[in-house]
Amino acid sequence: MSTCCGSVSPSNRPHALCSAEIRRITGVLTLADRWDHIKARWGHRRSDHRVAPGLYALGDPTPDSPVFVTANYTLSFDALRTAVNGVDGYILVLDTRGVNVWCAAGKGTFGTDEIVNRVQAAALSQVVSHRDLILPQLGAPGVAAHEVKRRTGFRVVYGPVRAEDLPAYLRQGEASPEMRRIRFTIRDRAALVPVELVHVALPMVIAAAVLFLLRGPVAAVAALVAVLAGAGLFPLLLPWIPTTDFSSKGFILGAVVVLPFAAGELLGDATASQRVGDALALALALPPVTAYLALNFTGATTFTSKTGVAREMATYIRPMAWLFGTGTLVWLVTTILRWLDIA
C-alpha cells in the first residue's frame, strides 16, 4: 500500500501533504458490502473479507475529531462505520488478517504492537491534536492500554462492547455498565447458524447418503435431523435447554429429536430383533453426535472459559465415543444379520 508520504518520514511533512494516505469512507453500506456480509456469514472464502489497514476519514474530520480503532474484517469495520455514521471522525484499521476484533485480540494480532505501529505509520500525532484512541472493549485481551500510552503517548479508551452503542457512548462520554456487558441474544446466535451448518454440510450429506443406501430413509433422515439439531437448533435453543454444560444439553436435544425415529423403527414391520436392533442403534449412536456438535459450539459463545471447556471435555468426550461406538456396533451387527437372513 503506497502512501503520499512514501519513505519520507511523516514528521518532515505537513499534514496537508499527507492527506492522500488517509482514505475516505462513508458510514453507508453499499449493495456490494451487504453481499460481502452474506458471504461472510455463510463462511464463503472466510479469510477474504478484508479492509486495507491504515487510517480512514469518516465524514469531514478535524484535528479534534475522535479516532476509532478496529480490525480489518469487513463485518467489524462496517459495524463501526455504520454505527458512527454522521459522526466526523477517523478510523484506524489494524491488520488482523481479516479476523474480527475479539478473535484477533485473543491471537494478539489486534494488539499493542500493531496499534503502536499503525499509530506511527499514520503519523497520527500530526493528524489529530488530542491523544485518545477509542477501542472496542472486546479488543482488550490483546491490548495493554498502559503500554500503548508509554510507547505512543496515546491514551487507550475502551468504548462499549458493541459498535451500535457508540453514539450513546459519545454523547455520555463514558460507557454505562450495560454497554460493558457482552450479550448473546437469539439474534446473535441465529447469525452463527449458517456458518455452523456450512461446517457440517459435507460430512452430514455423505453420512446420510451412506445410511440411505444401506439402511433406508428412516435412518438417513434421523442422522440428518441429529446433525441439524446440533448445528442449527442448538445455538438457537441454548439458554432454554436444561442443565448448564453444553454436552449434556446436546445429549438432551439429541435424544428428543432422535427418539421419534427410534420409535418409528420399533413400530416397523421387520422381525422383532431387527426392529429392536435398528431402534437401539439410532438411540445410541445419534444423540452423542448432537452432543459433540453442541460441545463444539463452546468456542462460538461469549462466556465459556478454557478451564471450563477442558473440564467438560474430560467428562464427556469418552462417553460420547463409547455411545457412538456401541450404537454403530449394534447397527453393524443387525445389518450383517439381516444380510445373512438370520434375524
Add this chain to the structure above:
Amino acid sequence: MSLQTPCCIPTARACSCDCATQSEVEGQHTSVSRINTLAFSAGLCINCGMCVAVCPHAVFAPGDGIIRVVQPDRCMECGACERNCPAGALLVDSGVGCAAAMISAALRGLDEPTCGCEGDAACC
C-alpha cells in the same frame, strides 16, 4: 496466553515491574474462583478501574480503595484484565474456551489451542 508482551524489558526505564520480582509478585495472588483460574492480589491493586472497564462479564466492581471481585465465577479467562492491569494485580491462565480449537490442537500436537481462523474450519 502465549502472546504475553513482557512488561519487564531490562532496558526500559519506564517499566513498572522487573523480572527479578515477577515470581514473588505471583506469590501474592489468591485464587478467587473454584471453576476458573482468575487470581487477585489485593495488595497490588491500585484501584485504577481498568479491569472494571475491560471485563465483558462484570466480574469486577469499583470499590473503596481497591476494586471488588464481585462475580468471579463468570470469568471466561479472556485475559483482558490481566493484560490491562498496570499494577499486575490480576492473573489468569487465559486462552480460548473452545472445544473445537482444543480438539484440533490435540490432533495436531499443539500445546496451546488457538482459533484457526485463517483458512481453517474451526474458529471461535
